[in-house]
Amino acid sequence: MAISPSDTAKLLQPWLARLTSRSPLDEVEQAAILGLTGHVQDVLPNRDFVRLGERTTYACIIVSGLAGRFEQTASGTRQITALHIPGDPADLHSVPVPAASSALQALTRTTIVRIPHAELSILVDRSPNIAMAFWRETVVDAAILSKWTLNIGRAPARQRIAHLLCEMSCRYAAIGADRFDLSFPATQVQLADAAGITNVHANRMLRELADDELVHLKNGKLQIVDWDKLVADASFDPTYLHLP
Amino acid sequence: MAISPSDTAKLLQPWLARLTSRSPLDEVEQAAILGLTGHVQDVLPNRDFVRLGERTTYACIIVSGLAGRFEQTASGTRQITALHIPGDPADLHSVPVPAASSALQALTRTTIVRIPHAELSILVDRSPNIAMAFWRETVVDAAILSKWTLNIGRAPARQRIAHLLCEMSCRYAAIGADRFDLSFPATQVQLADAAGITNVHANRMLRELADDELVHLKNGKLQIVDWDKLVADASFDPTYLHLP
DNA sequence: CGCCGTATTGAACAAATTCAAGATCTGTGG
DNA sequence: CCACAGATCTTGAATTTGTTCAATACGGCG
Numbered sequence: 001m002a003i004s005p006s007d008t009a010k011l012l013q014p015w016l017a018r019l020t021s022r023s024p025l026d027e028v029e030q031a032a033i034l035g036l037t038g039h040v041q042d043v044l045p046n047r048d049f050v051r052l053g054e055r056t057t058y059a060c061i062i063v064s065g066l067a068g069r070f071e072q073t074a075s076g077t078r079q080i081t082a083l084h085i086p087g088d089p090a091d092l093h094s095v096p097v098p099a100a101s102s103a104l105q106a107l108t109r110t111t112i113v114r115i116p117h118a119e120l121s122i123l124v125d126r127s128p129n130i131a132m133a134f135w136r137e138t139v140v141d142a143a144i145l146s147k148w149t150l151n152i153g154r155a156p157a158r159q160r161i162a163h164l165l166c167e168m169s170c171r172y173a174a175i176g177a178d179r180f181d182l183s184f185p186a187t188q189v190q191l192a193d194a195a196g197i198t199n200v201h202a203n204r205m206l207r208e209l210a211d212d213e214l215v216h217l218k219n220g221k222l223q224i225v226d227w228d229k230l231v232a233d234a235s236f237d238p239t240y241l242h243l244p
Numbered sequence: 245m246a247i248s249p250s251d252t253a254k255l256l257q258p259w260l261a262r263l264t265s266r267s268p269l270d271e272v273e274q275a276a277i278l279g280l281t282g283h284v285q286d287v288l289p290n291r292d293f294v295r296l297g298e299r300t301t302y303a304c305i306i307v308s309g310l311a312g313r314f315e316q317t318a319s320g321t322r323q324i325t326a327l328h329i330p331g332d333p334a335d336l337h338s339v340p341v342p343a344a345s346s347a348l349q350a351l352t353r354t355t356i357v358r359i360p361h362a363e364l365s366i367l368v369d370r371s372p373n374i375a376m377a378f379w380r381e382t383v384v385d386a387a388i389l390s391k392w393t394l395n396i397g398r399a400p401a402r403q404r405i406a407h408l409l410c411e412m413s414c415r416y417a418a419i420g421a422d423r424f425d426l427s428f429p430a431t432q433v434q435l436a437d438a439a440g441i442t443n444v445h446a447n448r449m450l451r452e453l454a455d456d457e458l459v460h461l462k463n464g465k466l467q468i469v470d471w472d473k474l475v476a477d478a479s480f481d482p483t484y485l486h487l488p
Numbered sequence: 489c490g491c492c493g494t495a496t497t498g499a500a501c502a503a504a505t506t507c508a509a510g511a512t513c514t515g516t517g518g
Numbered sequence: 519c520c521a522c523a524g525a526t527c528t529t530g531a532a533t534t535t536g537t538t539c540a541a542t543a544c545g546g547c548g
Contacts, residue, residue: 053483071394074479079397081390093387096380101387101484124376128369135379136340142386143337143345145393146325150315152397153323153440157504187526196397201504203528219513235318239297240345401536432495445536447496463545 009034011113014087014175015061021174021244022140023133032123032130038115043067043106050104056094058114062086065110066185068194070103080194081145083107083168083186087175093138095120108185108220140242147240152196158205160195162234165215167241169224174243180227185220209233253278255357258331258419259305265418265488266384267377276367276374282359287311287350294348300338302358306330309354310429312438314347324438325389327351327412327430331419337382339364352429352464384486391484396440402449404439406478409459411485413468418487424471429464453477 016033019025025033040063043049049067050056062084069082069090081102084090090104095117124131144167151160165184173179186194192202209215214230216223224230260277263269269277284307287293293311294300306328313326313334325346328334334348339361368375388411395404409428417423430438436446453459458474460467468474 069390071390073394073398077398079394081393093383096376097383097387097486099483099486102390125372128372128375131372131375131379132340132368135375135382138379138383138386139337139341142382142389143341145386145389146313146315146346149325149389149393149396149440150317150323152393154317154321189526196393198505199527200506200529204504207528239343242341242343431493442537443494444496444538448536451496 007040008037008113011040011063011111012036012038012061014063015089017175018087018089019133019137022242023129023136025129025133029127029130032127036115036119036123038113038119041112041114043110043112045106045108048103048105049110049112050091050094050100052100052103054100055098056091056100057098057117059092059094059117059120060090060104060112060114062088062090063111063113066107067110067112068105068107068190070105070193071101078193079196080190081148082141083194085168085171085175089134089137092120092134093141095124095134107187107190143240143242148194157195157197157201158208159234160197161191161202161205162209162214162230163236164191164195165209165217165222165224166231166234166236166238169222169227170238170241170243174241180224182222183220184217184222191217251284252281252357255284255307256280256282256305258307259333261419262331262333263377263381266486267373267380269373269377273371273374276371280359280363280367282357282363285356285358287354287356289350289352292347292349293354293356294335294338294344296344296347298344300335300342300344301361303336303338303361303364304334304348305357305359306332306334307355307357310351311354311356312349312351312434314349314437315345322437323440324434325392326385327438329412329415329419333381336364336378337385339368339378351431351434387484387486392438401439401441401445402452403478404441405435405446405449406453406458406474407480408435408439409453409461409466409468410475410478410480410482413466413471414482414485414487418485424468426466427464428461428466435461 012034016030041049049060064086067084067090068080070078071081072078094100098117124134151163155163168184169179172182188202188206189199192199195202206217213225214233215225256278260274285293293304308330311328311334312324314322315325316322338344342361368378395407412428413423416426432446432450433443436443439446450461457469458477459469
């Protein structure tokens, strides 16, 4: 559904907040972001909104819900390489590289805004400051992926899950959620796909963490019981998230 | 050692070639790249040239040799998240985000050029086209990391090694090496750190690949015996490398 | 020659997967 | 409001994969 600028402004506000938390933008630049026009789309759970290999002409901003970036092997097993929450530009990288090398899928019912590359490119051309802000977002995204790679490559399963939960807690806290009691509607299968383990093993590790009274994940609710211990177990350091 | 522009131009030529292979740059823009001034540095094996957490003021271009990006856990085990060959801008991402969230280390004797962020920022400010080219490089870098994450998270050890060797073969071929017989001076320990396995297991997988007459890696020389079979084993598809 | 980093190999062990069966939850239609 | 179907979660047992530990061989170089 196409939307008028005044509507878009409201939907893009969380993204603008994210941008300005890392990149100072003056009023004109901020107005330029909010003045972007796009299409709102409601995506059902487990539905791709960017398909693998597709050549995109829009970049997607997450307005509400939860989305994942997926890669998969020839044999069909999947790996989630990023989780995106409201305010995240899920594929801003598609502006310089439109060929999607991974798919984007809604994990729950998710609302996105699609903004034409053409409009974003105009901003980049006009304002080096905005160009740098966009570039910075994709670099932070890559820094997060780098940390995931360390975790998947070198941490035992329990620590991977713990680290992922720490990260999501911090990222949700940065958009206004209660850090210790928040909604995180990922299934165990999806968690396993993000951690590079099987769903069975993810289940066992979650149970361990719950039994040890570190954290409870149930019915899409994440309750952190012992933050310090969880952080220690995960050896989590939030610096890489570049949050304020 | 500080170098004059005429010297730099020669050293930066491989990087310019990389840039223009993905991003059309006009003559003025190309001259601007080659006109950058920097410092050449010779780095000994296993020496960091960017330390973890450091706030950098230079971006490093690899001129010759082989470098790795390292992350490590609290317990000290390391994960290589990127390998950089001549012509690679190893940390162009430091321009928008100067805090190094991973270290850069020479794997063999390596020559780099350090270019001040200040100079690169000037180019970004003046030329949206160059800004987009720089941004694109870091996005391709992230796409490669994303593929690594899939491999490390979901592929068995043998396949991870095979995939890594396929990738390096393609990347070296793109800078003029013989795709089937090339110099790749990584040790088995380093290979293991990149694949997220132990050096002992890396050794066994390499032996398997050699016994099966797929590929030989010995004394820093990579000889690919059966490319098609290796590609099949690795389920390797070079699209993500965005090579010409 | 002798040293040190690298590579190799075997055997015991630990971690995670696979397979299979049930239990629980959730949304839908009667 | 309940019954049902499909998805999600849970648990156990057997198996596989990869790690750990430890010893030995190799290879270039001062």
